[in-house]
Amino acid sequence: MSDDPFEAIKATFFQECEELLGDLETNLIALESGDTDIETINACFRAVHSVKGGAGAFGLDDLVRFAHVFETLMDELRSGRKAVDEDVVQSLLRASDVLNDHVTAARGAGPAVDPDRSQALIAELETLTHGAPVSGTDADAAGDMDDDFGFTPVALSLDDFGAGEAMPLMDLPALDLPPLDLPSLDAPVVTGGEQTGWKIIFRPHPRLYANANETALLLRELGRLGPISVEMDDSGLPSLEALEPLDSHLVWTIHLDAPVAELDVRDVFDFVETDCDLSIMSVMAEGAGASVVSDSLPDLDDGLPSLDTGAAAEFDIAALVAMAQADTASRLGGGGETAPVAETPKSTAAPAPAAPPVAANNATAAAPAAASAATAPVTIRVELDRVDRLINAVGELVIQQAMLAQRVYESGLARSSDISLGLEDLELLTREIQDSVMAIRAQPVKSVFQRMPRLVREVAAMTGKKVKLVTAGEDTEVDKTVVERLSEPITHMLRNAIDHGLESPEEREAAGKPVEGTVKLAALHRSGRIVIEISDDGKGINRQRVRSIAEERGLVTPDQILSDDEVDNLIFLPGFSTAQEVTDVSGRGVGMDVVRRSIQSLGGRISISSNPGKGSIFTMSLPLTLAVLDGMVVGAADQTLVAPLAAIVESLTPKAEDIHLVGGVDPVLMFRDEFVPLVDVGQTMEFRNEPTELKGGVVMIVETEGGQRAGLLVDAIHGQRQVVIKSLETNYRHVEGVAAATILGDGRVALILDIDVLVNTGRRRTTSLAELKMAS
Amino acid sequence: MTKTVLTVDDSRTMRDMLMLALKDAGYNVVQAVDGVHGLEVLAEERPDIVITDINMPRMDGFGFIEGMRADPAYSGVPVLVLTTESDAAKKQRARDAGATGWIVKPFDPVRLVDAVRRVAA
Incomplete structure (x- = not known):
């Protein structure tokens, strides 16, 4: 740290700017690649916002002006008032470059930004924000900025208000403090007579107290403006029995005996103006009584000199900035570590006094080349x-x-x-x-998508159907391993969509549809996951048939009531295959349950939504990477375990009366008017044989991939953590109920639970164990 | 007795500036980098006054204030929102969350200390 704290903070600021600009670029590139997740947009906003905030404090006006326009557009985007499209992202990327240059210039590490270039981009951003550049940009930007910048010295009274402790019920005319001798105040608009003071009636709302504001403190502030006398009206106070402690009952009338500006009086109530009833009346000399001053504030500077000279002098930002700039300038002159302002980066040959002209040419030519290279994506190949x-x-x-x-x-x-x-x-x-x-x-998933048109042509030829394949989002990026393993489920689902989803050309014609069916394959990012959608405009799921097959195979009982969605999702159950006759194409004994399992092994989910006669949409969502996992660290039977956060619905400490035993054996928990089975994790994982005390633990309500809910009973929840996934199969062997392992902060290995397996075996085991006990 | 101010801001620059201004005005200062961290430090340090930024990762200022007000232990602790956004809607949201007042960035130290003094008993 430097000796001058202000300089040290400034150094921190530029260091932080570098990180923020890095973040900004990373997130803008994510936006460019189609990840329009709100968190990504928010992160961009925050980066620009923080640069602006710091820059403002150091009086870096050019930087602030540019960042302000940038931030305004980001705000439009994050509020959803403006859509993020290709054009916007390209403008944002250009703006990020200019912002970078502004920061470099402000740090004195590069040339000043070409005002035309900066202004052109400001106009571009404003056009995106408002539909047109804001006319008279310079003047307006400055005006706009007043809001944030308008540093008006604050009037502070040096009068130490001695009677602070007695404040709530004070009546202080006796102190007879002379009114402050203040120069030419912008007096409020009053007719006739000379104004001598203010009468203020103040009735706090309960909210004022709830937000930790205090009447006593407001009175103290008013007391700083001049002599005050206070009356409290407690007639609204109910009897002790009827008293609601959180209600507000008191009304205060304050006489301020000083002709201060109305703005100063209002300023005292700035924080609470919407949390109270307030009327401020000016008091006339002739005793003409009080007249209510209009609520509209005079749009004037309060123009008061700062009386608190000590603190003000010490904290005069402008002076500090001037000092800092002078300092920078002198260091620049002395040719210190900072690079001189308008010099191109030195090549290694440059410092030599008699550098050959060729080297000099290279040095100057390198700069524009580097600048143009920055706009086009540069890639390198790495093993x-x-x-x-x-x-x-x-x-x-x-x-x-x-x-x-x-x-x-x-x-x-x-x-x-x-x-x-x-x-x-x-x-x-x-x-x-x-x-x-x-x-x-x-x-990008392009490599997988590219293989699909051929597959579609082949399947169409085999089934005699006419099919058009539409793809979208080929540039969506996901971890290489995930890309490689996407191919199989996509292939299978496309086959399925054409074979089972689409009708024959004749059927389509009869249904009034275009003869050619459409299958759409799309990829997109959503909430930190990649989503692959395969949709067709075919006949949709035949729910009656699905239902009857499921009943036939004993997957559901005839009396079970299922929603349409639940019926649709029956096709993912093991042992279900709707192909009545096995076709060459998709009926190879590989059902949708296999597809689901391969997606689940990647930590993914698959679901279907179908519209009879209109078509079906298969949606699979997968994590972007297989290397890390957001997990909840829990304890069960002295073991530390990790539950994937995505599976957890909520956690709670069960009340004894909410736990029931179905048939006297299976523990279930009453959760939101629904019974969910309880799985004793310690026992199911065979860490101990005895069941845990049902009432002592914590329950995590989890949802399996199949949408089934269960409560996992653990001893304690230690907290949420991102963990690095280490394969158990590679390092040991597969263990039932365990998806993988990780190493925790204390160096211990923790197993990551496989929620689906755990819930299913847990239920069986809990039951069989209970039966065993009954039998013995 | 020296009062303790908790400052919650994801920007190191802002944290340092607040620290400088508040220390100079005689306050004890503790810091947190976002809302989640803020709630932890709150429980540990029991500050007399809190100053928080709005835009922060993990948990923003509104969430932080709501979390704080949900605990009766901190119902009387004044919270000042520190933000460049001076528009009425933001202020209203902060008030709805339970903020006592606000400071508009870029703050000047005199105003900052004045605002802190105004809400501090």
Whole structure:
């Protein structure tokens, strides 16, 4: 840290800017690739917003002006008032470059930004925001900025208001303080007579107190403006029995005996104006009584000199900035570590006094080349092995960081200590590195989608159907491993859509549909996952037939009442295949249950929604990476386990009366008017044989891929954490009920639960164990 | 007795500036990097006054204030919202969440300290 705290903060600011601009670019590129997730947009907004906030404090006006326009557009996007489309993203990327240049210029590490270039982009952003550039941009931007910048010195009274403790019921005319001698105030508009003071009637609403505002403090503030006398009307106070402690009953009348500006009086009530009834009346000299001043505030500077000279002098930002700039300038002149303002980057040959002209030419030519290169995406080819080594190292980094955090936490250091604070920053940074590294492995799904037109042609020929394949979102990126494993389920589902979904040309014609059927394959990002949709405009699911087949195979009982969606999703059950005659195409004994299982093995979900006569949509959603998982760390039978966060609906401590035993054996929990089976995790995982005390633990309500709910009974919930997934199969062997393993902050290995298997075996086991007990 | 102010902001620059201004005005300062961390520090340090940013990752200022007001232990702790967004809707949302007042960024230290003093008993 430098000796001058202000300089040190400024250095921090530029360092932070670098990180923020990096974030901004990463997120804009994500937007460009089709990830229009609200969190991505928010992250962009926050980055620009933080740059602007800091820049404002240092008086970096050019930077603020540009960031302000940028931020305004980002705000439109995040509020959804403006859609994120290709044009917008391209403008944002250009704006991000200019913002970068502004920061570099402000730091003194680069040339000033060409005003025309900056202004052109401001106009471009404003056109996107408002539909047209804001006329007279410069003047307007400055006006706009007043809101944020308008530093008007605050009037502070040096009168120490001595009677502070007696405030609530004070009556202070006796103090007889002279009115402050204030120069030419913008007096409120009053007719006749000279104004001598104010009468204020103030009735707080309960909300005022709920937000931790205090009448006494407001009176103290008024007291700083001049001598006041206060009357309290407690006639609204009910009897003690009828008293509602959170209600507000008192009304205050304050006489302020000083002809201060109305704005100053209103300013005291600034924080509470919507949480109280307030009337402010001016008091006339002739005793003409009070006249209510209109509510509209005079649009004038309050123009008061700052009386609090001590603090003001010490904190005069403008002076500090001037000082800082002078300092920078002198360092620049002295040719310190900072690069001179308008010099092109030196090539290694440049410092030589008699540099050959060729080298000099190279140096100057390099700059524009680098500038143009920045606009086109530059790529390098890297061996996959190197990337994977990096990913492994980052995984270890995440674990190490968590271990460090845990040690520090255990050492009893306060969460607000410098070390904890640094660790929090480190955690954010580590996550960022992890995200960036994962992004290296990301690939567009194009490689898989490209293979599909041929498949569709083949299947169409085999089935004698006319099919048009429409694809969308080929550029959507996802981890390489996921891309590779997408091919099989997509192939299967496309076959299925053409074979079972689409009608024959004759049937289509009879139904009044175009002879050619359409199958659409689309990829998109949604809430941190990739979603693949396969839709067709065929006949949709024949629910009656699905239902009767399911009953035939004993998958449902005839008396079960199922919603349309539930019926549709029956096709994913093992042992279900609707193909009455086995066809060459999709009826190879591979049912939709296999598709579902292969998607689940990638941590994904699949569902169908069907509209009879109109078609079906299969939706599968998969995690973007198979390397990390957001999990809930829980304890059961002295073991530490991780439950995937995506499966958890909520957690609760069950009340004894909510737990019932069905048939005296199966424990179920009454959860939101519904009985869910309880699975004792410690027992099901065979960590112990005895069932746990049902009433002592914590229950996590989970939902399986099939939409089935269950309550997992654990001893304790330790908290939410992102964990690095380590394969158990690779390092040991497959274990029933365990999806993978991870290493926790304290260095221990924790198993990641396979919720679906756990819920199903858990129910069987709990039942059989109970039966065993009954029998013995 | 020295009062403790908790500042919640994801920007290091802002945290440092607040620290500088508040320390100079005689306050003890503790910090948090976002709403989630803020709630943790709140429980640990029991500050007398809280200043929070609105736009933060993980949990924003509104969520933080709501979380804080949901606990009766902090119902009387004044919260000032620190934001460049000075529009009425933002202020209203902050008020709805339970904010006591606000400070418009970029703040000048005098105004900051004045606002803190105004809500501090």
